Amino acid sequence: MKLRTLVISLLSIGALVTSFNASATNEPIQPIQAVTPKNPDLVELGKMLFFDPRLSKSGWISCNSCHNLSMGGTDNIPSSIGHAWQQGPINAPTVLNSSMNLAQFWDGRAKDLKEQAGGPIANPGEMASTHELAVSVLNSIPQYRAKFEKVFGSDKVDIDRVTTAIAAFEETLVTPGSRFDKWLEGDKNALNKQELEGYKLFKSSGCTGCHNGPAVGGALYQKFGVHHPYKTDSKIEGRKSVTGKDTDLNVFKVPTLRNIELTYPYFHDGAVWTLEEAVTIMGKLQLDRDFNKKEVDSIVAFMKTLTGKQPDIKLPILPPSNNDTPRPQPF
Amino acid sequence: MKLRTLVISLLSIGALVTSFNASATNEPIQPIQAVTPKNPDLVELGKMLFFDPRLSKSGWISCNSCHNLSMGGTDNIPSSIGHAWQQGPINAPTVLNSSMNLAQFWDGRAKDLKEQAGGPIANPGEMASTHELAVSVLNSIPQYRAKFEKVFGSDKVDIDRVTTAIAAFEETLVTPGSRFDKWLEGDKNALNKQELEGYKLFKSSGCTGCHNGPAVGGALYQKFGVHHPYKTDSKIEGRKSVTGKDTDLNVFKVPTLRNIELTYPYFHDGAVWTLEEAVTIMGKLQLDRDFNKKEVDSIVAFMKTLTGKQPDIKLPILPPSNNDTPRPQPF
Ligand code: HEC
Ligand code: HEC
Ligand code: HEC
Ligand code: HEC
Ligand SMILES: [Ca+2]
Ligand SMILES: [Ca+2]
Numbered sequence: 042m043k044l045r046t047l048v049i050s051l052l053s054i055g056a057l058v059t060s061f062n063a064s065a066t067n068e069p070i071q072p073i074q075a076v077t078p079k080n081p082d083l084v085e086l087g088k089m090l091f092f093d094p095r096l097s098k099s100g101w102i103s104c105n106s107c108h109n110l111s112m113g114g115t116d117n118i119p120s121s122i123g124h125a126w127q128q129g130p131i132n133a134p135t136v137l138n139s140s141m142n143l144a145q146f147w148d149g150r151a152k153d154l155k156e157q158a159g160g161p162i163a164n165p166g167e168m169a170s171t172h173e174l175a176v177s178v179l180n181s182i183p184q185y186r187a188k189f190e191k192v193f194g195s196d197k198v199d200i201d202r203v204t205t206a207i208a209a210f211e212e213t214l215v216t217p218g219s220r221f222d223k224w225l226e227g228d229k230n231a232l233n234k235q236e237l238e239g240y241k242l243f244k245s246s247g248c249t250g251c252h253n254g255p256a257v258g259g260a261l262y263q264k265f266g267v268h269h270p271y272k273t274d275s276k277i278e279g280r281k282s283v284t285g286k287d288t289d290l291n292v293f294k295v296p297t298l299r300n301i302e303l304t305y306p307y308f309h310d311g312a313v314w315t316l317e318e319a320v321t322i323m324g325k326l327q328l329d330r331d332f333n334k335k336e337v338d339s340i341v342a343f344m345k346t347l348t349g350k351q352p353d354i355k356l357p358i359l360p361p362s363n364n365d366t367p368r369p370q371p372f
Numbered sequence: 373m374k375l376r377t378l379v380i381s382l383l384s385i386g387a388l389v390t391s392f393n394a395s396a397t398n399e400p401i402q403p404i405q406a407v408t409p410k411n412p413d414l415v416e417l418g419k420m421l422f423f424d425p426r427l428s429k430s431g432w433i434s435c436n437s438c439h440n441l442s443m444g445g446t447d448n449i450p451s452s453i454g455h456a457w458q459q460g461p462i463n464a465p466t467v468l469n470s471s472m473n474l475a476q477f478w479d480g481r482a483k484d485l486k487e488q489a490g491g492p493i494a495n496p497g498e499m500a501s502t503h504e505l506a507v508s509v510l511n512s513i514p515q516y517r518a519k520f521e522k523v524f525g526s527d528k529v530d531i532d533r534v535t536t537a538i539a540a541f542e543e544t545l546v547t548p549g550s551r552f553d554k555w556l557e558g559d560k561n562a563l564n565k566q567e568l569e570g571y572k573l574f575k576s577s578g579c580t581g582c583h584n585g586p587a588v589g590g591a592l593y594q595k596f597g598v599h600h601p602y603k604t605d606s607k608i609e610g611r612k613s614v615t616g617k618d619t620d621l622n623v624f625k626v627p628t629l630r631n632i633e634l635t636y637p638y639f640h641d642g643a644v645w646t647l648e649e650a651v652t653i654m655g656k657l658q659l660d661r662d663f664n665k666k667e668v669d670s671i672v673a674f675m676k677t678l679t680g681k682q683p684d685i686k687l688p689i690l691p692p693s694n695n696d697t698p699r700p701q702p703f
Contacts, residue, residue, distance in 0.1 A: 092442050101453050106432070111423050111690045118702045122432050126457035128703050303692045315695050354687040359442045361634045364646050371449045372459050 069249040070257050072222035073138065073299070073349060076215050083192045087210025089185075089357040090203060096175045097168035098124055100369025104161065104207070108136040110354050113303025114214065119311030124169035131277055132311030135304045137352075138297055140212045142259040147309045149262060149294050150283045154208035159200055172200040178367055179203065184360030216300055216349025224346070232346055239343030242336055247328050251295045257347060258297040265291050265309070268329035271322070275310040302345045316341045400580040401588050403553035404469065404630070404680060407546050414523045418541025420516075420688045421534060427506045428499035429455055431700025435492065435538070439467040441685050444634025445545065450642030455500035462608055463642030466635045468683075469628055471543045473590040478640045480593060480625050481614045485539035490531055503531040509698055510534065515691030547631055547680025555677070563677055570674030573667055578659050588629040588678060595623045596640070599660035602653070606641040633676045647672045 078084040090096065094103040102124065107116045114135035116122070121129035131147060139145065145157035161167040162175050179185045179198045190196035192206070221240075223231035232240070243249060252258045262280055265271050271291070280289035293309055306312065307319040320340045324330045332340070362368075409415040421427065425434040433455060438447045445466035447453070452460035462478060470476065476488035492498040493506050510516045510529040521527035523537070552571075554562035563571070574580060583589045593611055596602050602622070611620035624640060637643065638650040651671045655661045663671070693699075 094440070094443075099453065100449050101437070101447060106437075109425070111687055112425075113692070116432060117693065118431050118700050122430065122702055305693065314699060317695075351689045356442055356685040356687055358682045361444070362448065362636065364648075368645060369449050371453055 068225060069244060069253040070221070070225065071255045072225045073215050073217040073219070073255050075217045076213050078209070078213050080192070080209065082188070083206055083209045084213055085210075085357070086188045086192055087206035087208070088354070089188070089359060090179075090207050091210050092357050093359055095178045095359075095362065095366075095369065096162050096170060096203075098170045098174070098369070099371040101371060102168050104136075104158075107133045107161075107167070110136075110214070110352060113137060113300050113351070114139075115304045117305060119306050121167070123164070123166040127166045129166055130275070131309050132306065134296060135300060136211055137214050137216050138256050138259070138299050140215070141254070141256040141297070142294065143261065144294065147277070147293050147296075148280050148283050154211045155204045158204040158207040158211075162200075174367060176200055176203065178362070181366040182360050182362065214352050216351060219299070219347050219349035221343070221346040222349065232343075235339050235342045236346050237343075239339035239341070240346075242332075243340055243343055246324065246330055246332075248323065248340075251327070252298050256297040256299055258295045258299075261295055262289075262292050263295050263327075265293050265326070267327045269326050271308070271326055273308075273310045273312060275312075277309055279309075298344055298347055300348050300351075302348050316344060320344075399556060400575060400584040401552070401556065402586045403556045404546050404548040404550070404586050406548045407544050409540070409544050411523070411540065413519070414537055414540045415544055416541075416688070417519045417523055418537035418539070419685070420519070420690060421510075421538050422541050423688050424690055426509045426690075426693065426697075426700065427493050427501060427534075429501045429505070429700070430702040432702055433499050435467075435489075438464045438492075438498070441467075441545070441683060444468060444631050444682070445470075446635045448636060450637050452498070454495070454497040458497045460497055461606070462640055463637065465627060466631060467542055468545050468547050469587050469590070469630050471546070472585070472587040472628070473625065474592065475625065478608070478624050478627075479611050479614050485542045486535045489535040489538040489542075493531075505698060507531055507534065509693070512697040513691050513693065545683050547682060550630070550678050550680035552674070552677040553680065563674075566670050566673045567677050568674075570670035570672070571677075574671055574674055577655065577661055577663075579654065579671075582626045582658070583629050589626045590628045592626055593620075593623050594626050594658075596657070597622050598658045600657045602639070602657055604639075604641045604643060606643075608640055610640075629675055629678055631679050631682075633679050647675060651675075 091104045094101050094106070096103065107121045108114045109116060114137040116133050120131055121133045123129050134147065140154060143149065145151040145154060146160075151157035151160060159172065162170050163172055176198050179189075186196040186198065189198050189202060193202055220231045220236075224237075243252075251261065251263050254260045265279070278290055280292040281287065283289070301307075301316065305316075306314045307316070308322075313319050313322065317337050320337050321332060324332045324337075422435045425432050425437070427434065438452045439445045440447060445468040447464050451462055452464045454460050465478065471485060474480065476482040476485060477491075482488035482491060490503065493501050494503055507529050510520075517527040517529065520529050520533060524533055551562045551567075555568075574583075582592065582594050585591045596610070609621055611623040612618065614620070632638075632647065636647075637645045638647070639653075644650050644653065648668050651668050652663060655663045655668075
């Protein structure tokens with residue numbers, strides 16, 4: 042029942058967008074807006090924390106280890122390497138434009154970036170620390186305390202402030218200026234013929250029913266496998282593990298397609314390495330449509346125009362630990 | 373015999389520097405000079421390679437993983453974490469100012485940075501790739517090939533060019549502008565009384581016999597344990613494993629003391645976490661001298677003035693892999 046409603050609503054969205062409209066205002070995708078941080082000191086502190094491996098038990102894994110800002114904010118491996126080289130259960134999504142998500146994680150179990158940021162620090166399979174330990178490391182470092190003082194008005198370090206700062210940094214990780222956004226903003230030469238055809242097909246076939254808005258995704262939960270099931274070895278259940286509902290089995294947050302050329306491999310199990318294969322699967326499973334090679338190639342060409350300007354990051358210089366700092370436990 | 377000569381020569385150097393000389397030109401330590409890269413494109417390419425985890429088998433470990441430029445060019449753990457979380461045999465030295473070393477590695481087994489850079493990529497305990505694999509990854513990426521073309525005049529990627537570029541980047545990783553260098557350059561207020569006393573003691577007691585020159589080390593090999601043996605669980609033999617000579621047992625390249633506050637833990641086994649303990653050990657083992665707490669504190673205070681301006685690094689944006697790129701093998 043639910044499924045039929047979904048399919049019908051998708052079809053109607055598909056129909057709506059079939060009539061191609063050159064005016065960007067009527068497009069299902071909107072340009073990404075640049076972000077001017079309200080509180081640059083808070084953002085700078087968050088950046089330090091994002092890059093600081095001392096938030097992990099080993100002293101070797103930082104947020105940037107798995108969300109590498111040199112590589113599209115992800116690790117480009119099927120499932121993440123965590124503390125002691127544990128194999129993670131799921132592919133690491135990009136942190137780029139993640140502020141635009143309706144919620145965080147594939148299953149949406151964290152309501153926002155601040156709530157999310159506490160997770161990996163204390164996750165035994167990721168950074169394997171505890172909030173207490175991470176906080177006591179930071180508290181032992183006067184230069185950090187001074188930054189907390191400057192930003193929060195007192196030099197107390199606690200996990201709430203740590204995650205506030207990390208989230209503030211992540212909110213700046215947006216990628217405006219893609220060729221597609223230039224096209225949306227009126228530069229009709231920004232896309233070539235193949236890319237434009239790809240976009241038209243992306244709309245007319247119904248992809249924009251799920252992948253829409255400025256992030257070209259991130260705005261709703263949908264079943265992965267609307268028409269045909271996805272074959273995977275992964276035991277991940279999607280939204281079901283949050284809601285407990287059987288109808289939420291294999292329902293995931295629709296991922297952003299911004300910078301999709303950079304965030305391989307694809308799908309929550311990271312099993313698919315090429316965009317061509319990902320598009321073919323999406324067509325079949327979500328829309329029951331068999332794209333031919335030319336169609337696939339044009340959609341892929343369009344998706345590659347979604348790569349935006351990557352954030353300019355000056356590597357933070359982290360203040361050293363001292364005799365009072367709890368020591369890392371790498372082995 | 374050799375040992376006696378060494379001790380005598382150390383004592384005489386000690387004697388030479390006992391008469392404190394305020395003119396920087398006669399000091400055993402010289403300021404670090406800023407470096408202006410001759411070939412900025414080559415340096416930029418080297419920086420990309422330094423940060424690119426695709427030089428490793430897992431796709432997850434880059435040079436910067438163990439020589440973190442946010443943390444003094446090292447990993448701040450006793451011995452490094454390598455591929456599959458293998459525990460390395462030795463502490464990772466900083467890459468900062470490493471161009472000033474007479475040779476690379478604790479035992480000097482690589483003659484220069486270029487020769488060194490090939491090592492970790494193919495070391496099964498570090499990045500665990502092969503030169504062939506790393507080169508074929510880079511070769512598959514047109515944006516990399518274009519950079520090689522620009523710098524070397526043709527788009528062939530080979531390990532010789534890769535290590536040339538990495539070495540060129542490393543040569544820029546110098547840290548001028550420390551408070552001690554300001555003092556050397558004539559700013560007599562750059563050091564406080566305790567720091568200056570520490571420096572005088574550092575010279576008069578004979579530390580500068582081994583730790584001298586612009587890098588305050590890196591210029592010669594010396595036995596670790598001149599007067600008393602160093603107690604360690606490490607099986608590392610030092611220069612002996614290069615020369616085969618028994619007299620080279622426990623002989624190591626004298627490490628730089630530049631940025632020493634940042635490069636904890638100390639010694640080739642990384643067993644010592646505080647500078648106070650490192651200084652006490654050096655005094656006893658190398659000079660047969662028992663420093664009291666005040667003396668230790670002043671030498672430590674002096675050593676902390678050796679922290680220079682850390683290199684400004686803009687995080688490189690790495691070109692994505694594509695359908696032809698060999699895939700990482702993380703597990
Ligand atoms: C060991 C690898 C690893 C580390 C370290 C790590 N992450 Fe993640 N991150 C992941 C994986 C895997 C997921 C997906 C988990 C899921 O959805 O169940 C994820 C999800 C996220 C998301 C949600 C994105 C989205 O679109 O839903 C954000 C935001 C994020 N991480 C930020 C961080 C921050 C901030 C840190 C450091 C405090 C961090 N991560 C550390 C691997 C890692
Ligand atoms: C019914 C909703 C829906 C429709 C229609 C849909 N998608 Fe998706 N898409 C999803 C969901 C949900 C996922 C996440 C699947 C998973 O769990 O890995 C996804 C994943 C993707 C991915 C991989 C993203 C990543 O980072 O791993 C790509 C690429 C993609 N879709 C492209 C398309 C294209 C192209 C179309 C149209 C042919 C399309 N999608 C139609 C819901 C949809
Ligand atoms: C897995 C950790 C790890 C990785 C990855 C790694 N190194 Fe090292 N590096 C070390 C260790 C440990 C040593 C000391 C080895 C020895 O002396 O025997 C070292 C030594 C060095 C030295 C010598 C410094 C000195 O003072 O003697 C340089 C230079 C260096 N590495 C540069 C690099 C470059 C360039 C890369 C990437 C191509 C790299 N390292 C990758 C751990 C690592
Ligand atoms: C005879 C030569 C010699 C003398 C004299 C000497 N050192 Fe050293 N120093 C070394 C060597 C060799 C090492 C490396 C030991 C090892 O293998 O870890 C070293 C290591 C160190 C380290 C640790 C560096 C690091 O990065 O791990 C410090 C700190 C240090 N010395 C300070 C001093 C001080 C202070 C003095 C004087 C009290 C001194 N040294 C005298 C040769 C010397
Ligand atoms: Ca991915
Ligand atoms: Ca060290």
